[in-house]
Amino acid sequence: MTKTVLITGGAGYIGSHTAFYFSQKGYHPIILDTLIHNQSFDHAWATLLQYDFAERAVLQDIFEQYKPEAVIHCAAEIAVGKSVQQPFCFYENNVSKTISLLDTMLQHNVTNFIFSSSAAIYGDVQLGSIPEEHSKEPVNPYGKTKLMIEMVLQDFQKAYNLNFICLRYFNVAGSLVDHNLHEQHKPETHVLPLLIHAAFEQKPFSIFGNDYDTKDGTCMRDFVHVWDVAHAHWCALQHMQQGNPSDYFNIGSGVGASVRNLIELTSNIAKKEMIIQNSQKRAGDPALLIANVAKAANILKWKPQYSDLHFIIQSAVQSFKKQKE
Numbered sequence: 001m002t003k004t005v006l007i008t009g010g011a012g013y014i015g016s017h018t019a020f021y022f023s024q025k026g027y028h029p030i031i032l033d034t035l036i037h038n039q040s041f042d043h044a045w046a047t048l049l050q051y052d053f054a055e056r057a058v059l060q061d062i063f064e065q066y067k068p069e070a071v072i073h074c075a076a077e078i079a080v081g082k083s084v085q086q087p088f089c090f091y092e093n094n095v096s097k098t099i100s101l102l103d104t105m106l107q108h109n110v111t112n113f114i115f116s117s118s119a120a121i122y123g124d125v126q127l128g129s130i131p132e133e134h135s136k137e138p139v140n141p142y143g144k145t146k147l148m149i150e151m152v153l154q155d156f157q158k159a160y161n162l163n164f165i166c167l168r169y170f171n172v173a174g175s176l177v178d179h180n181l182h183e184q185h186k187p188e189t190h191v192l193p194l195l196i197h198a199a200f201e202q203k204p205f206s207i208f209g210n211d212y213d214t215k216d217g218t219c220m221r222d223f224v225h226v227w228d229v230a231h232a233h234w235c236a237l238q239h240m241q242q243g244n245p246s247d248y249f250n251i252g253s254g255v256g257a258s259v260r261n262l263i264e265l266t267s268n269i270a271k272k273e274m275i276i277q278n279s280q281k282r283a284g285d286p287a288l289l290i291a292n293v294a295k296a297a298n299i300l301k302w303k304p305q306y307s308d309l310h311f312i313i314q315s316a317v318q319s320f321k322k323q324k325e
């Protein structure tokens with residue numbers, strides 16, 4: 001019988017790349033996704049079930065029929081800015097429904113859980129490289145929801161023997177162009193896709209704040225290629241299946257880039273001028289988020305291989321062009 005994993009949000013950006021990674025390793029991913037971005041998902045290497053991940057009856061059918069070795073939980077509200085304006089849907093989707101998913105898993109003796117956590121749990125950090133044990137004081141509701149689930153997981157591990165790995169993604173970017181997997185968010189709020197729109201569609205790009213305490217006044221982030229992130233999920237499952245304890249890992253490149261760095265590189269790679277304007281800071285944005293990835297390298301045996309920023313931007317540009325063909 002073909003091995004399976006259940007991937008919530010598996011038709012989304014990170015979920016679809018992760019699903020494809022598992023299919024390349026001989027698994028058949030079962031995807032639960034409501035297609036909120038109106039994206040098309042038509043891939044023979046996965047089974048798509050278009051339902052909410054908190055539908056207990058659907059989960060029960062999946063657990064009984066496919067017997068997944070793990071649940072990889074990527075489905076979530078993700079836009080940091082929206083989380084400040086509309087926190088309810090973040091607490092509902094990212095917290096309440098996730099707890100319901102965990103409860104249904106446990107009722108069916110599915111005990112391996114890989115969680116899409118986030119660098120946003122750390123908050124406003126002054127360090128140039130954040131280790132996992134750094135204090136966690138999220139500055140936006142999005143980060144708070146991710147931290148809450150990390151806390152729930154610790155308690156569920158102790159009380160119910162749930163095994164988990166939390167992958168704290170930094171800024172995931174790039175695409176796997178040759179396999180028709182792309183970054184598609186509606187509305188798009190992420191910096192690199194917006195810069196590509198600025199380059200090719202002459203849409204003005206706004207820098208959200210230019211007086212942060214960073215080298216050029218703009219926020220700094222750590223960009224990690226989505227295929228490296230997909231690989232991290234694979235390493236997480238191996239790690240769990242070898243009987244290792246539940247744990248938390250930063251998943252980033254370990255290298256910081258400012259919004260201005262990104263503008264310059266994207267403009268060079270696209271060979272386009274852009275209309276750039278300075279805007280107010282976006283509420284909830286920390287100045288600096290850069291990963292220390294030593295723990296993932298030592299324990300998870302994961303290292304980023306495709307996360308050179310030039311390569312990431314090139315793959316995102318190619319992805320944009322391919323979608324326009």
Ligand code: UFG
Nearest residue numbers: 078080118119120170171189190191206207208219285289
């Ligand atoms: N930015 C702009 N202009 C824009 C869009 C973004 O200047 O039009 C800036 C933001 O202010 C921020 C940086 O670009 O400083 C990155 O913003 P994104 O919206 O692309 O990403 P975030 O860092 O806010 O959040 C992303 C993911 C989260 C994840 C986080 C971890 O969306 O899910 O990275 O670092 F938690």
